[in-house]
Amino acid sequence: MNVIEINQLTKYYGKHRGIENVSFSVEEGEIFGFIGPNGAGKSTTIRALLSLIHPTSGSATIFGKDCIKYGSEIRRDIGYLPSEVFYYEHMKVKEVLNYSASFYDNVDTSRIASLAEVMNLDLNKRIDDLSYGNKKKVGIIQGLLHEPRLIILDEPTGGLDPLMQQTFFELIRAENKKGATVLFSSHILSEVQKLCGRVAIIKDGTIVRVENIRDMQKHNYKKFTLDYKGVMDVQHFNLEGVTNLTVNENSLHFLFKGDINRMVERLQGQYLLNLLVEEPSLEEIFMHYYQKEEKEAQP
Amino acid sequence: MNVFKKEMKANIKSLIIWCCAQVFIIFAGMMKYQGFADSQVDVNALFAAFPEEIMVVFGIGSVDITKVAGFYSVFFLYFMLLAAVHAVMFGAVAVSKEERDHCADFVYTKPVRRFQVIWPKLLAGLINILIFNIVTFCASVFFIAQHNDGNGLIDKVSLTMLALFILQLFFLALGSMFGAVLKNTKRATAAASGLVMGFFILSVAVDLYDKLDFLAIFTPFKYFEGATLMINDQLSFNSAAILLVVSLVFFVLTFVAFNRRDLST
Numbered sequence: 001m002n003v004i005e006i007n008q009l010t011k012y013y014g015k016h017r018g019i020e021n022v023s024f025s026v027e028e029g030e031i032f033g034f035i036g037p038n039g040a041g042k043s044t045t046i047r048a049l050l051s052l053i054h055p056t057s058g059s060a061t062i063f064g065k066d067c068i069k070y071g072s073e074i075r076r077d078i079g080y081l082p083s084e085v086f087y088y089e090h091m092k093v094k095e096v097l098n099y100s101a102s103f104y105d106n107v108d109t110s111r112i113a114s115l116a117e118v119m120n121l122d123l124n125k126r127i128d129d130l131s132y133g134n135k136k137k138v139g140i141i142q143g144l145l146h147e148p149r150l151i152i153l154d155e156p157t158g159g160l161d162p163l164m165q166q167t168f169f170e171l172i173r174a175e176n177k178k179g180a181t182v183l184f185s186s187h188i189l190s191e192v193q194k195l196c197g198r199v200a201i202i203k204d205g206t207i208v209r210v211e212n213i214r215d216m217q218k219h220n221y222k223k224f225t226l227d228y229k230g231v232m233d234v235q236h237f238n239l240e241g242v243t244n245l246t247v248n249e250n251s252l253h254f255l256f257k258g259d260i261n262r263m264v265e266r267l268q269g270q271y272l273l274n275l276l277v278e279e280p281s282l283e284e285i286f287m288h289y290y291q292k293e294e295k296e297a298q299p
Numbered sequence: 300m301n302v303f304k305k306e307m308k309a310n311i312k313s314l315i316i317w318c319c320a321q322v323f324i325i326f327a328g329m330m331k332y333q334g335f336a337d338s339q340v341d342v343n344a345l346f347a348a349f350p351e352e353i354m355v356v357f358g359i360g361s362v363d364i365t366k367v368a369g370f371y372s373v374f375f376l377y378f379m380l381l382a383a384v385h386a387v388m389f390g391a392v393a394v395s396k397e398e399r400d401h402c403a404d405f406v407y408t409k410p411v412r413r414f415q416v417i418w419p420k421l422l423a424g425l426i427n428i429l430i431f432n433i434v435t436f437c438a439s440v441f442f443i444a445q446h447n448d449g450n451g452l453i454d455k456v457s458l459t460m461l462a463l464f465i466l467q468l469f470f471l472a473l474g475s476m477f478g479a480v481l482k483n484t485k486r487a488t489a490a491a492s493g494l495v496m497g498f499f500i501l502s503v504a505v506d507l508y509d510k511l512d513f514l515a516i517f518t519p520f521k522y523f524e525g526a527t528l529m530i531n532d533q534l535s536f537n538s539a540a541i542l543l544v545v546s547l548v549f550f551v552l553t554f555v556a557f558n559r560r561d562l563s564t
Contacts, residue, residue: 013561043564047404047562047564050407050408052403052404052407052408052561052562053561053562054559054561071412072410072411072412072415073410074410075408075409075410075411076410078408080404080408082404082405082408082564083564084401084404084564086400086401086402087402087405088305088309088400088402089400090309099301099305100405100409102301103301103409103410103411104409104410142405
């Protein structure tokens, strides 16, 4: 069964494009990634699902029900973490969470304390005294408090330190094991790869494709930066799978896709000042993978 | 119920301040009356020497302000202004503040319809203006009694407060409509306070120039007159009916517009 079904969803803000003909569906029980650069339309899609905004055309259903018409009913079973978390500044964390709980029937409020302990959050602090990361934790707890069947996370990890991100991922996985479906939006590929089974990729307001994370990992690009002294034979690194090779003063940049051991072999015997192997940004992946593919598809 | 409680709590401080200001105005005003009454000067003759324009702006028309009822009736203009600003701001802010505070994503993703959030807020507004009204009533009766041998003119003041409450309701509705229709709180409060100012200026203009009498219908400040209420014990039924109907229309528009709104983050 599909928990979310989006059909040709379009939103224009006046003449300004929000999203155009977005369609994809999320199956029950999966952790579905929704990935795209900033401003691609992730939040717009999510906000339309939650009927915070009204789509210009197209439709979306959640649990098989139209999400504008039955919005309030559907939202009983949705937990949502907005990308920008702001809560009533003068309230205490505890008050905000109790206020949040008061909107649902039969909430187990003991979960406030247990979730706060897992997330290491002080319930007695005032919201305006919290750091951004701690506000995010408040958001996470209010999203999970009522044990929703569908969890919608919009850029959830911003502001969380790596350790807390780990804890958060474990929390999400645990909720998922209990049966919750998760829609996870992000602009960071690696975190989506860690958590999700399938992903929809959105760019400039349209869905580029929906694919399995395994297929995506075949296109696992790494970004290399080599700092060296003196002269280096650039051609030495120009092996299969290397793209975008550029030399910039005493450093060499390239993207590499393929067996990492082959690259390690090439690096042996080189005198380097520094070596950086990074996850390329989504934009870079789009540039070197999706756009290229589009060109190949239409010669 | 939760939204209502929260809204009441959020506004309690400002309500107390508004009420204190109101009590002080009545207190200070009635002190001045004592001053007039004590001095042997013929105050009516003194004021007759003032240019009419000044008297109109201060709301002192043709009433006999040496009598306590006449003097108090002059207050009505200030009550209207203060109550209008209070009510219009409450409405405009209550409806739009979630978006201003970036909390819209919090409340409106809860399992509630939008009107279920808006109406408790408006109910809180209603209670707030009612409290403001009652405080005004109590302070008025108390201070009038002090300068009128213990007679607080309860009947006359009650009628005046009824008129005031109808105006408060009108301005609450007007403010909430601005909150629902306009882009953000800033624009809503700016438009609302601008309009209150405009209404006031128009009411002064109508008082000054007889030729402009036909414009009186466009300013709620001309729907009730302090003197008519306090001296003739009359509350215009037509005025009350028009204001109530228009208020209802504004409230309906608030709900319709807010329901259609694309909420901003």
